[in-house]
Amino acid sequence: xxxxxxxxxxxxxxxxxxxxxxxxxxxxxxxxxxxxxxxxxxxxxxxxxxxxxxxxxxxxxxxxxxxxxxxxxxxxxxxxxxxxxxxxxxxxxxxxxxxxxxxxxxxxxxxxxxxxxxxxxxxxxxxxxxxxxxxxxxxxxxxxxxxxxxxxxxxxxxxxxxxxxxxxxxxxxxxxxxxxxxxxxxxxxxxxxxxxxxxxxxxxxxxxxxxxxxxxxxxxxxxxxxxxxxxxxxxxxxxxxxxxxxxxxxxxxxxxxxxxxxxxxxxxxxxxxxxxxxxxxxxxxxxxxxxxxxxxxxxxxxxxxxxxxxxxxxxxxxxxxxxxxxxxxxxxxxxxxxxxxxxxxxxxxxxxxxxxxxxx
Amino acid sequence: xxxxxxxxxxxxxxxxxxxxxxxxxxxxxxxxxxxxxxxxxxxxxxxxxxxxxxxxxxxxxxxxxxxxxxxxxxxxxxxxxxxxxxxxxxxxxxxxxxxxxxxxxxxxxxxxxxxxxxxxxxxxxxxxxxxxxxxxxxxxxxxxxxxxxxxxxxxxxxxxxxxxxxxxxxxxxxxxxxxxxxxxxxxxxxxxxxxxxxxxxxxxxxxxxxxxxxxxxxxxxxxxxxxxxxxxxxxxxxxxxxxxxxxxxxxxxxxxxxxxxxxxxxxxxxxxxxxxxxxxxxxxxxxxxxxxxxxxxxxxxxxxxxxxxxxxxxxxxxxxxxxxxxxxxxxxxxxxxxxxxxxxxxxxxxxxxxxxxxxxxxxxxxxxxxxxxxxxxxxxxxxxxxxxxxxxxxxxxxxxxxxxxxxxxxxxxxxxxxxxxxxxxxxxxxxxxxxxxxx
Ligand code: SF4
Ligand code: SF4
Numbered sequence: 154x155x156x157x158x159x160x161x162x163x164x165x166x167x168x169x170x171x172x173x174x175x176x177x178x179x180x181x182x183x184x185x186x187x188x189x190x191x192x193x194x195x196x197x198x199x200x201x202x203x204x205x206x207x208x209x210x211x212x213x214x215x216x217x218x219x220x221x222x223x224x225x226x227x228x229x230x231x232x233x234x235x236x237x238x239x240x241x242x243x244x245x246x247x248x249x250x251x252x253x254x255x256x257x258x259x260x261x262x263x264x265x266x267x268x269x270x271x272x273x274x275x276x277x278x279x280x281x282x283x284x285x286x287x288x289x290x291x292x293x294x295x296x297x298x299x300x301x302x303x304x305x306x307x308x309x310x311x312x313x314x315x316x317x318x319x320x321x322x323x324x325x326x327x328x329x330x331x332x333x334x335x336x337x338x339x340x341x342x343x344x345x346x347x348x349x350x351x352x353x354x355x356x357x358x359x360x361x362x363x364x365x366x367x368x369x370x371x372x373x374x375x376x377x378x379x380x381x382x383x384x385x386x387x388x389x390x391x392x393x394x395x396x397x398x399x400x401x402x403x404x405x406x407x408x409x410x411x412x413x414x415x416x417x418x419x420x421x422x423x424x425x426x427x428x429x430x431x432x433x434x435x436x437x438x439x440x441x442x443x444x445x446x447x448x449x450x451x452x453x454x455x456x457x458x459x460x461x462x463x464x465x466x467x468x469x470x471x472x473x474x475x476x477x478x479x480x481x482x483x484x485x486x487x488x489x490x491x492x493x494x495x496x497x498x499x500x501x502x503x504x505x506x507x508x509x510x511x512x513x
Numbered sequence: 514x515x516x517x518x519x520x521x522x523x524x525x526x527x528x529x530x531x532x533x534x535x536x537x538x539x540x541x542x543x544x545x546x547x548x549x550x551x552x553x554x555x556x557x558x559x560x561x562x563x564x565x566x567x568x569x570x571x572x573x574x575x576x577x578x579x580x581x582x583x584x585x586x587x588x589x590x591x592x593x594x595x596x597x598x599x600x601x602x603x604x605x606x607x608x609x610x611x612x613x614x615x616x617x618x619x620x621x622x623x624x625x626x627x628x629x630x631x632x633x634x635x636x637x638x639x640x641x642x643x644x645x646x647x648x649x650x651x652x653x654x655x656x657x658x659x660x661x662x663x664x665x666x667x668x669x670x671x672x673x674x675x676x677x678x679x680x681x682x683x684x685x686x687x688x689x690x691x692x693x694x695x696x697x698x699x700x701x702x703x704x705x706x707x708x709x710x711x712x713x714x715x716x717x718x719x720x721x722x723x724x725x726x727x728x729x730x731x732x733x734x735x736x737x738x739x740x741x742x743x744x745x746x747x748x749x750x751x752x753x754x755x756x757x758x759x760x761x762x763x764x765x766x767x768x769x770x771x772x773x774x775x776x777x778x779x780x781x782x783x784x785x786x787x788x789x790x791x792x793x794x795x796x797x798x799x800x801x802x803x804x805x806x807x808x809x810x811x812x813x814x815x816x817x818x819x820x821x822x823x824x825x826x827x828x829x830x831x832x833x834x835x836x837x838x839x840x841x842x843x844x845x846x847x848x849x850x851x852x853x854x855x856x857x858x859x860x861x862x863x864x865x866x867x868x869x870x871x872x873x874x875x876x877x878x879x880x881x882x883x884x885x886x887x888x889x890x891x892x893x894x895x896x897x898x899x900x901x902x903x904x905x906x907x908x909x910x911x912x913x914x915x916x917x918x919x920x921x922x923x924x925x926x927x928x929x930x931x932x933x934x935x936x937x938x939x940x941x942x943x944x945x946x947x948x949x950x951x952x
Pocket of ligand 1: 240
């Protein structure tokens, strides 16, 4: 079933509302509790045309691609758009859509407190969760508190399953390529949680392989496991990504096992503040470096590939210090910049090959 | 803080700086060749000399501040009143960036950051600041090492990432005043969050400053900021007069005290003098651009390395810039500060600044300014460094035309890094713009 067919079934068979959600962090459980299916907009496969007349060329391809999707009319069926306050580019793109573009899709916003966190950050985050719930409640009726509690537990369960899969990958026991792995993990960007949960369980049931001690192992850091060409190249070179520090993947993954307080609001709050450090949340360099080192150690990785989306300020600012921190510990790294929807250039391919050869 | 450093600072403040500045002035006066008046402009502002003196003194004393006073590096939109009440010496990296930009040193200082791996696409104020930290290069002599980095994300999220780098580099604590972006109206919840933060921030700052926060002192500072912002607003309003007694290029320069010295008596005193001079010029019909034909509005931060060139280019066509969203930013909300409810008013004043507000607000503001200042055209600087200021401008151009029939031009450039400026492309676009305006 294509993504489009899947979404149609969700609407027709389950009466679900579909929301387009921009990157990155948002309380999906609240949407689920309102019978809303969040469909994340990271890298729609569209050539940029209309977006160019609204955005300067120095805006990242994630935002350009998201706006292109909205302007192309392909997202006209959406019941709402949710913009988490992730970075300057998303912030202004959200305001552009809400204030200037008259797309007739209701817009919602979700704010995060920025690190360093204090007591006020926790209270504020909780207030934001409730504000989103109440904004949705005004349109669709209040969510059943029992339903929310179930969805929070389901979210934690999904995180646990993903952590298991990441754990196997770390040990080199998953018999799937980098491409297959991320294709599966990324289905969480649009599947209803029941379906995604089952998908992950079947993925876990796939036959395991023996760890290959000689395999070249790396950590991938950045925004997305994209473009596909990069993952394919790593597969061709026999490189395994044993862990990632990606905004769209592990930085949204709760530590396992998840900890339940049994009050859905408190659980959601607790979940957010226990997420791994992230550039968009203003986590300190020290925290980010420690997280990377932990991944490297656990996955016995030989190096880190930083794949930054061109013009992504939050990532680009941290890069020099992260790389310097790794260098001091004798861990090689390579930094490349890519546009999400574009094929790999020959030059980039050569750089990645040289890096792999060096660490291999 | 050490006693010798305090004595040195006190001596420089009371004797050294005044003596050095007067020596410099005498030398300059002796060497100065009589300057021919530029026929494109009216008589220069008399108080420009005073401004230079104030800012030179500020940067000069900064060199002696370490050890004598707690030193804070501050972002332009942060509530500096908290620091003033604790007697911090404040350094504004953005102001320093503008200074480097105006002296055409942007690319050379940025390069020092780029050599360390900072990408050329990052905000050039940040690159200048980091480049200065790595290389020591600056036209300002030297900047004191920070004891704290104090920033607010009410201007951009970028400034947080930048200050986080500085915190790592200098090993100094980062104190953030987190201002949620106003996608709609500012909410009571947001105000409570910001108020709560001030209560958390003060003990942190007290520890660094080594002294107690005094509410009465804080209220005095709040008054000074509020009054200075009020005067700055009135200064800008003198440009509503036809012909305008100054240009926005003047305002870009005279903005420095409200950005960097806000909350200090010197800023208030200076703006009282400037306002008086401008009111007199307006009353006497003294034009900044004699024969003013068209009145323009500027959007975004200045192109610092082009101020002089652009001032001449436009004046040669009889065009004067009489309004700018950028200079207006320090008049728009800081006057909301209110000593009777300092915490709440501070949260509102700093939350409602233009860059922390949605684009609907920006369009409303620009429409009102265009009407009030009798604007005939709009020049939009699409600044590669500054995404929060620039994203949305293409639509603003369209909407200002639809709503007001206001012609406009977009110049793709950067605030300080002239490697991102194409003279030829700008000239071509401007020629077409001038033609449309009929000048
Ligand atoms: S890639 Fe970076 S700049 Fe672009 S939307 Fe994501 S976080 Fe923002
Ligand atoms: S120029 Fe823009 S991006 Fe840079 S610090 Fe200023 S507001 Fe932020």
